Amino acid sequence: MPDMKLELQVNGRKVTRRADPGQRLLDFLRDELNLTGTKEGCGAGECGTCSVFVDGKLVKSCLMPAAKAQGADIQTVEGLARPGDLDVIQKAFHKTGASQCGYCIPGMVMAATSILREAPEASLDEIKERMGGNICRCTGYSKIIEAVALARDVVTGRASPAALDPETVGDSFIGHNVRRLDAPSKVTGRLKYAGDMVMPDMLHMAVLRSPHAHAEILSIDTSEAEAMDGVACVITADDVPGKDGFGVFVHDQPIMARGKVRHVGEAVAAVAAEDVATARRALKKIKVEYRELPGLYDPEDALQPGAPVIHDYAPDNVVKHIPIRKGDIEAGFAAADLILEDEFTTQQVEHAYLEPEAGLAYVDADDVVTVISPSQNITHHRHMLSEIIARPINKVRFIMSPVGGGFGGKEDMIYQGMLALAAMKTYRPVRLVFTREESIIASAKRHPSRVKYRMGLTKEGRITAIKFDMLSDGGAYGMSSEGVMRKAAILSCGPYEVENLQVDTTAVYTNNTPSGAFRTFGGMQAQFATESMIDIAAERLGLDPFEIRRRNMMRAGSLTHTQQKLDSASIGRVLAAAEAASRWEPGAPRMRGPERGDLGGPGTRAPCTLGARFEASKDGKERVA
Amino acid sequence: MLTFDRYEMPATLPEALALWADAPAGARLVAGATDILPWAREGRAGDVDLPLGIDLSRVAELQGYERHGGRVRLGANVVWQDFLDTPELARWLPVMPYCAVWFADDQIRQQATLAGNLVNASPAADGTPPVLALNGELELCRWAGDHILCRTMRVEDFVTGPGATRLAPGELVNSVTLDCADGYGASFQKVGQRRSLVISVACVAALVKLDETGTRFADVRLALGGVGPVPERLRDIEDRLKGEPVDARLIADAAAATAARVASRSRIEYRRRVVPGFVRAALEEAADRARKEAAHA
Ligand SMILES: Cc1cc2nc3c(=O)[nH]c(=O)nc-3n(C[C@H](O)[C@H](O)[C@H](O)COP(=O)(O)OP(=O)(O)OC[C@H]3O[C@@H](n4cnc5c(N)ncnc54)[C@H](O)[C@@H]3O)c2cc1C
Ligand code: FES
Ligand code: FES
Numbered sequence: 001m002p003d004m005k006l007e008l009q010v011n012g013r014k015v016t017r018r019a020d021p022g023q024r025l026l027d028f029l030r031d032e033l034n035l036t037g038t039k040e041g042c043g044a045g046e047c048g049t050c051s052v053f054v055d056g057k058l059v060k061s062c063l064m065p066a067a068k069a070q071g072a073d074i075q076t077v078e079g080l081a082r083p084g085d086l087d088v089i090q091k092a093f094h095k096t097g098a099s100q101c102g103y104c105i106p107g108m109v110m111a112a113t114s115i116l117r118e119a120p121e122a123s124l125d126e127i128k129e130r131m132g133g134n135i136c137r138c139t140g141y142s143k144i145i146e147a148v149a150l151a152r153d154v155v156t157g158r159a160s161p162a163a164l165d166p167e168t169v170g171d172s173f174i175g176h177n178v179r180r181l182d183a184p185s186k187v188t189g190r191l192k193y194a195g196d197m198v199m200p201d202m203l204h205m206a207v208l209r210s211p212h213a214h215a216e217i218l219s220i221d222t223s224e225a226e227a228m229d230g231v232a233c234v235i236t237a238d239d240v241p242g243k244d245g246f247g248v249f250v251h252d253q254p255i256m257a258r259g260k261v262r263h264v265g266e267a268v269a270a271v272a273a274e275d276v277a278t279a280r281r282a283l284k285k286i287k288v289e290y291r292e293l294p295g296l297y298d299p300e301d302a303l304q305p306g307a308p309v310i311h312d313y314a315p316d317n318v319v320k321h322i323p324i325r326k327g328d329i330e331a332g333f334a335a336a337d338l339i340l341e342d343e344f345t346t347q348q349v350e351h352a353y354l355e356p357e358a359g360l361a362y363v364d365a366d367d368v369v370t371v372i373s374p375s376q377n378i379t380h381h382r383h384m385l386s387e388i389i390a391r392p393i394n395k396v397r398f399i400m401s402p403v404g405g406g407f408g409g410k411e412d413m414i415y416q417g418m419l420a421l422a423a424m425k426t427y428r429p430v431r432l433v434f435t436r437e438e439s440i441i442a443s444a445k446r447h448p449s450r451v452k453y454r455m456g457l458t459k460e461g462r463i464t465a466i467k468f469d470m471l472s473d474g475g476a477y478g479m480s481s482e483g484v485m486r487k488a489a490i491l492s493c494g495p496y497e498v499e500n501l502q503v504d505t506t507a508v509y510t511n512n513t514p515s516g517a518f519r520t521f522g523g524m525q526a527q528f529a530t531e532s533m534i535d536i537a538a539e540r541l542g543l544d545p546f547e548i549r550r551r552n553m554m555r556a557g558s559l560t561h562t563q564q565k566l567d568s569a570s571i572g573r574v575l576a577a578a579e580a581a582s583r584w585e586p587g588a589p590r591m592r593g594p595e596r597g598d599l600g601g602p603g604t605r606a607p608c609t610l611g612a613r614f615e616a617s618k619d620g621k622e623r624v625a
Numbered sequence: 626m627l628t629f630d631r632y633e634m635p636a637t638l639p640e641a642l643a644l645w646a647d648a649p650a651g652a653r654l655v656a657g658a659t660d661i662l663p664w665a666r667e668g669r670a671g672d673v674d675l676p677l678g679i680d681l682s683r684v685a686e687l688q689g690y691e692r693h694g695g696r697v698r699l700g701a702n703v704v705w706q707d708f709l710d711t712p713e714l715a716r717w718l719p720v721m722p723y724c725a726v727w728f729a730d731d732q733i734r735q736q737a738t739l740a741g742n743l744v745n746a747s748p749a750a751d752g753t754p755p756v757l758a759l760n761g762e763l764e765l766c767r768w769a770g771d772h773i774l775c776r777t778m779r780v781e782d783f784v785t786g787p788g789a790t791r792l793a794p795g796e797l798v799n800s801v802t803l804d805c806a807d808g809y810g811a812s813f814q815k816v817g818q819r820r821s822l823v824i825s826v827a828c829v830a831a832l833v834k835l836d837e838t839g840t841r842f843a844d845v846r847l848a849l850g851g852v853g854p855v856p857e858r859l860r861d862i863e864d865r866l867k868g869e870p871v872d873a874r875l876i877a878d879a880a881a882a883t884a885a886r887v888a889s890r891s892r893i894e895y896r897r898r899v900v901p902g903f904v905r906a907a908l909e910e911a912a913d914r915a916r917k918e919a920a921h922a
Contacts, residue, residue, distance in 0.1 A: 004632070021634070063658055067632055
C-alpha cells in the first residue's frame with residue numbers, strides 16, 4: 001500500500017497523517033480520524049450520506065481519493081456547531097422532527113448547509129432541487145424540506161429565532177410538534193451505528209457469497225486464505241459447534257451454506273482479517289467446488305410434480321399455506337348478478353434502508369459471546385444463537401445498535417452468527433459492514449405475489465362471495481414467510497364485510513433471493529388485488545368507487561374474515577376524509593380523462609422538472625443563465 | 626473496492642504526460658473519479674487493484690478556460706458545476722447550464738469533469754450531445770520524449786462506441802474547445818427514472834438562433850443521446866429548419882422523423898415514443914428562449 005504525508009485542515013484543526021493517498025476521503029475521515037458522522041450508504045455517489053465540504057464545496061467523499069484533499073480545508077458534520085451545541089439548521093431539523101432512523105440526516109444537514117451558503121433565498125422548489133443528491137428512506141422528505149425552509153427563514157430574518165424553540169405543549173401531546181429525544185445525536189452525527197463502532201484489536205470481516213442459485217458444495221479449501229498475512233481466521237459451516245439453523249418461524253437457514261447453496265449471494269465462508277482490503281483479497285483465495293443443481297425460479301414451477309426439492313424437510317416446496325373459510329362461496333356466487341375474475345401480480349422489492357447491515361461481535365471476559373447489530377429481533381436472535389453455538393443463554397448477549405432503517409429487512413439473523421463464530425475462533429472483536437451491493441444481494445425482499453381473484457356482486461354493489469388465492473415466492477429460505485402469509489390472509493379481502501369467502505395464501509421455496517418481512521407484511525400485495533377488484537366492480541356496475549366501498553365496509557358488529565366480531569370500525573371516516581382531501585368528483589370511474597375536475601390542483605404534484613435556480617431571484621440579483 | 630499500488634498527483638502537464646508515457650499496463654488517469662470509483666464495485670469490475678493512478682486535478686495547464694474569438698477552450702479540469710456557477714460560461718455556452726442542472730447532482734458536479742464524461746464515452750452520457758451541438762473538439766496530448774505533442778480531433782470522431790474512443794496510448798485530453806453560442810436559445814431534455822442521480826434513457830440538446838425578425842430559424846443545432854451506441858448530431862433536421870419560419874407544425878413534423886434514429890438495444894419502443902416529443906419540446910423551448918434572448922439584447 002502506498003503512503004503519503006497528507007496535511008489538511010479538518011474542522012478548523014490541522015491534521016497531518018501518513019496515509020494511503022488512493023483511499024477514499026470517506027475512509028480517511030472515518031477510519032483514520034474517527035469522524036463517523038460521515039456515513040457510507042452506498043459507496044457509489046448515489047445517496048449523499050457521505051457529504052463533506054472540501055474548500056467550501058460540498059462533495060461526496062465516497063467518490064474522492066484522499067490525495068485530492070491534500071492541503072484542503074475540510075468540514076464535516078462534526079464541525080458545524082461547537083461540541084454539545086446545535087447550529088440553526090440542526091435546530092431546525094430537531095424542531096420539525098426531520099430525523100427518523102437518522103442515517104441520512106448528517107448528509108441532509110450538510111446539503112442544507114450548502115444550500116443556505118450558496119443560495120440563502122432558495123425557494124422550496126430550489127431547495128428540493130439542490131437536495132437531489134441525498135436520499136432518505138424514512139421521513140418521506142416533507143419534514144426535511146420543512147426544516148431547511150425554517151432554517152432559511154431564520155437565517156434570512158424572515159422568521160424569529162424563537163421559531164426554533166420547542167412548542168409549548170399543554171396537557172396533551174396530540175396535535176403538537178414534539179421533538180424527538182434522540183434527534184440531537186442524529187443531526188450532529190454523534191450517534192454511533194454498528195458500522196461506526198470500533199474496539200481495540202478489532203478484525204474486519206468479508207464474506208464469500210455463492211455465484212450459483214442452486215448447487216451442491218463439493219468442497220471448500222480455505223488453506224491458502226488462512227495462510228495469508230493479516231488473515232486471522234476463515235470460517236465455514238464446519239465451524240458451527242451446535243445445532244445450525246435460524247429463521248423467524250422455521251429454522252431452515254444455516255449460518256453459512258451447509259452442503260449446498262440455495263440462492264445467489266448466500267454466504268459460503270467468511271474471513272476475519274486485520275483490514276477490509278486484506279479480508280476481501282483473502283476471499284479470492286478460497287476455493288469452492290460446486291456441482292450445479294436444477295433450480296426453481298418461478299413459484300408456479302415449485303408446485304409442479306417432480307419439481308426439484310430445495311429443502312429436504314419440505315418435499316412439496318411449500319413454506320406455509322394459510323387457508324381461511326367463511327360462509328358458503330358456492331351459494332354466494334350463485335346469488336351474484338356479476339362475477340369478476342382477474343389476476344394480480346406484484347414484484348420483489350428491496351428495503352434499501354440507508355444503513356447497510358453491520359455488526360460487531362466479541363467474547364467478553366466472562367466468556368459471554370456478544371453481538372452488537374441493528375437487529376430488529378434481538379431476543380429471538382439471542383435464543384437461536386445460543387442453540388447454534390451450543391452455549392447457555394446467559395453466555396450469549398445481543399445488543400441492539402441504532403437501526404439505520406429496517407422496515408422489516410433486519411429481522412433475519414443473516415450475519416450475526418458469522419460474527420459470533422469468528423469472535424469465538426479468534427477471541428478478538430470482529431466487525432462486518434455490508435457493502436450496498438451485498439445488502440441488496442443477501443437480504444430478504446418483499447414477497448413477489450400473484451393473486452387469482454374471483455368476486456361475486458349484486459347489482460347494488462354488495463359483495464356476495466370472494467375466492468382469493470395468493471401464491472408468493474418465498475425464495476430460498478423461510479424467514480418471515482409464514483407470518484407474511486398469515487397477515488396477507490387475514491387482510492386479504494380488505495376492510496369489507498364478506499359473508500362468503502375462501503382465502504388461500506401460500507409461500508413456496510424457490511432459488512430466488514429469500515423473501516421476508518417488509519412494511520405491511522403481506523398486506524400491500526393483498527390490498528392491491530382487493531382494491532383493484534373493487535374499482536373494476538365500480539366501473540362495471542356504474543357505481544361511485546367511494547359508494548361501493550361504503551356499501552361493503554365493515555361496521556361495528558361486523559364479522560371479520562376470520563370471524564372476529566368488531567366493536568368499532570373506522571373505515572367510514574377514512575373514506576370520508578379521503579373523499580374530501582382528494583376533492584373527489586362523484587360518479588362511476590369510467591375513463592373521463594382530462595374532463596375530470598378533480599385532477600391537478602392543490603396537493604398534487606406538478607410534472608417533474610429541474611431548473612428552479614434559473615428563475616430570477618426576487619431581489620433582482622443576477623443569476624446564472 | 627479500488628486500490629492503487631501508486632497514486633501520483635502531478636502539478637504540471639509535462640510531469641503528468643511523462644508519468645503517463647512510462648505508466649505500467651493497467652494504470653489509469655483520474656480526473657473527478659466519479660466514473661472510476663463506482664466502476665470498481667461488485668456487479669461491475671469488482672475489486673480492482675491498479676498499479677498506478679495519475680490524478681490530473683492539480684495539473685496547472687488543465688485548469689480554467691479562455692475565449693478565442695468564436696470558440697472557448699475549456700481546460701480538461703473544468704467541472705460540471707462551473708457551467709452553473711460561472712456566468713460567463715453560461716452566457717457563451719447557453720446549453721451547458723441546462724444540461725448541467727440535469728447532470729448527477731450538485732455535489733457530484735463539483736468533481737465530475739466534462740473531459741472525463743467524454744472519455745468515459747457512455748452511450749447515455751449527458752455531456753456528449755451538447756458538445757456535439759457546439760462542434761466540440763478535443764486537444765489530445767502525449768509526451769514525445771522531450772516535448773509535448775498534441776493533435777485535435779472532433780468529438781464526433783473521437784467517440785466510436787460504448788466506452789470506446791480514439792484516445793491513443795499515452796495520450797490525455799488537454800482541453801475541450803466549443804463554439805460560443807451567445808444569443809442562442811438553448812434547451813436540454815432528459816428522461817430517466819428520477820430527477821437527480823439518474824442515467825438518461827434519452828436526452829436531447831438543442832440550440833436555436835433566430836433571424837433579425839425573430840420569426841425564422843437562422844441556425845439550429847440538435848443532438849441526441851442515449852438512443853444508440855454513440856450520441857448523434859441531427860444535421861438533416863437542422864438543415865430542414867434553417868431559414869424556415871418558427872412554426873409549431875414544422876417543428877412537430879421535423880421532430881416526428883427522429884423516432885427512426887432510435888437504435889438502442891433496449892426499450893426501443895419507449896424511446897421511439899419519447900424522442901420525438903423531446904425533440905419538439907427542446908426546439909420549442911430553445912426558440913422561445915432565443916426570442917427572450919433577443920428581447921433582452
Ligand atoms: C451518482 C452518479 C451520477 C451520475 N450522473 C450522471 C449524469 O447525470 N450524466 C452523465 O453523463 N454522467 C453521470 N455520471 C457519470 C460521471 O459522473 C461522469 O461521466 C463524469 O463526467 C466523469 O468525469 P470524472 O472527471 O469524474 O471522470 P473520472 O472518473 O475521473 O474518469 C473517467 C474516465 O475518463 C478518463 N479520463 C479522465 N480525465 C481524462 C483526461 N483528461 N484525459 C484522458 N482521459 C481522462 C479516466 O481515465 C476514466 O477512464 C454519474 C456518476 C455517478 C456516480
Ligand atoms: S453517496 Fe457516498 S456513500 Fe452514498
Ligand atoms: S431518517 Fe433518512 S434514511 Fe432514515
